[in-house]
Amino acid sequence: MVKLILAEVFNSWQGEGGSVPGSAFGRRQIFVRFAGCDLRCIWCDSSQFIDASKVKKWRIEVEPFSGRFEYRENPASIDEVVDAILKLDTGDLHSISYTGGEPTLQIEGLYILMERMKGLGFDNFLETHGGHPELIKRVSYLTDYASVDIKDESARASRDWRGLVLKEVESIKILKEAGAKVYAKLVVTRETKLENVKWYANLLKGVAPLAIQPKEPMDISMEYLMKLYREAARIMGKKNVGLSFQVHKYLKVL
Numbered sequence: 509m510v511k512l513i514l515a516e517v518f519n520s521w522q523g524e525g526g527s528v529p530g531s532a533f534g535r536r537q538i539f540v541r542f543a544g545c546d547l548r549c550i551w552c553d554s555s556q557f558i559d560a561s562k563v564k565k566w567r568i569e570v571e572p573f574s575g576r577f578e579y580r581e582n583p584a585s586i587d588e589v590v591d592a593i594l595k596l597d598t599g600d601l602h603s604i605s606y607t608g609g610e611p612t613l614q615i616e617g618l619y620i621l622m623e624r625m626k627g628l629g630f631d632n633f634l635e636t637h638g639g640h641p642e643l644i645k646r647v648s649y650l651t652d653y654a655s656v657d658i659k660d661e662s663a664r665a666s667r668d669w670r671g672l673v674l675k676e677v678e679s680i681k682i683l684k685e686a687g688a689k690v691y692a693k694l695v696v697t698r699e700t701k702l703e704n705v706k707w708y709a710n711l712l713k714g715v716a717p718l719a720i721q722p723k724e725p726m727d728i729s730m731e732y733l734m735k736l737y738r739e740a741a742r743i744m745g746k747k748n749v750g751l752s753f754q755v756h757k758y759l760k761v762l
């Protein structure tokens with residue numbers, strides 16, 4: 509039986525994505541955070557969950573925004589996860605967000621869970637680094653919305669950074685072709701190079717909108733952030749670029 513190694517399940521509102529098409533910013537979601545990731549972004553805010561073998565338990569916030577948790581042993585059965593989601597359903601959900609860690613690394617379990625949630629009438633929102641187009645293909649037809657990261661060189665996510673970016677763009681194209689509403693998210697830092705942003709913008713032009721999200725805690729100046737924005741907008745079109753801030757962190761919610 510397929511099982512999942514999870515980190516947490518909670519009900520909150522989507523804090524990222526800003527106003528670009530495909531974003532669910534400000535919409536209520538249940539977040540299912542998968543444990544395990546094959547990348548190592550230096551600024552990852554979920555780094556305690558990227559080694560799945562160290563995540564022995566997953567937690568459920570029993571009441572939204574309460575800070576009260578119930579703990580369960582990993583791995584979790586799909587039934588257990590569906591049950592936890594249904595118990596947290598507040599009746600006003602936009603979609604179920606699958607995040608992590610990297611959800612696509614547990615593709616069989618992700619597929620079954622997405623299929624179950626679709627069958628129960630929920631929309632699926634996939635939050636992914638997009639580095640595995642062949643895995644993305646498996647769940648593309650079950651994905652209603654997708655936020656696909658483009659990992660900037662300054663994230664130092666993997667040794668083959670350029671190869672990773674090309675795969676991420678390929679994943680975006682697969683999701684789009686399958687009918688998902690998809691946008692690209694680029695986390696920028698003060699070390700992000702303008703020439704790299706030009707490269708991403710050219711790859712994304714005519715493919716998907718771009719949300720530019722400063723790394724938290726923020727180190728980039730507003731001047732430089734807007735310089736990156738202007739360059740991306742010049743290449744991709746003024747309506748296809750937007751800013752995204754991790755607003756949930758400012759408001760101290762999950």
Ligand SMILES: C[S@@+](CC[C@H](N)C(=O)[O-])C[C@H]1O[C@@H](n2cnc3c(N)ncnc32)[C@H](O)[C@@H]1O
Pocket residue numbers: 545551552553554607608609610611635636637638656657693695721722723724725754
């Ligand atoms: C933790 S990741 C999980 C999904 C997937 N592994 C990915 O990277 O897209 C969720 C989102 O949080 C963003 N993120 C993580 N740490 C961040 C930080 N310190 N500042 C800004 N964004 C961050 C990631 O770039 C990604 O868009």
Ligand SMILES: Nc1nc2[nH]cc(C(=O)O)c2c(=O)[nH]1
Pocket residue numbers: 520521522523524539607608635756761762
């Ligand atoms: N509120 C809220 N919004 C989010 N958007 C993306 C998140 C993530 O960690 O994937 C996240 C998260 O952890 N909390």
Ligand code: SF4
Pocket residue numbers: 545546547548549552553554555558608609610637665
């Ligand atoms: S890909 Fe996502 S989960 Fe993995 S290290 Fe980077 S930000 Fe963290």
Ligand SMILES: [Mg+2]
Pocket residue numbers: 553554
């Ligand atoms: Mg987060």
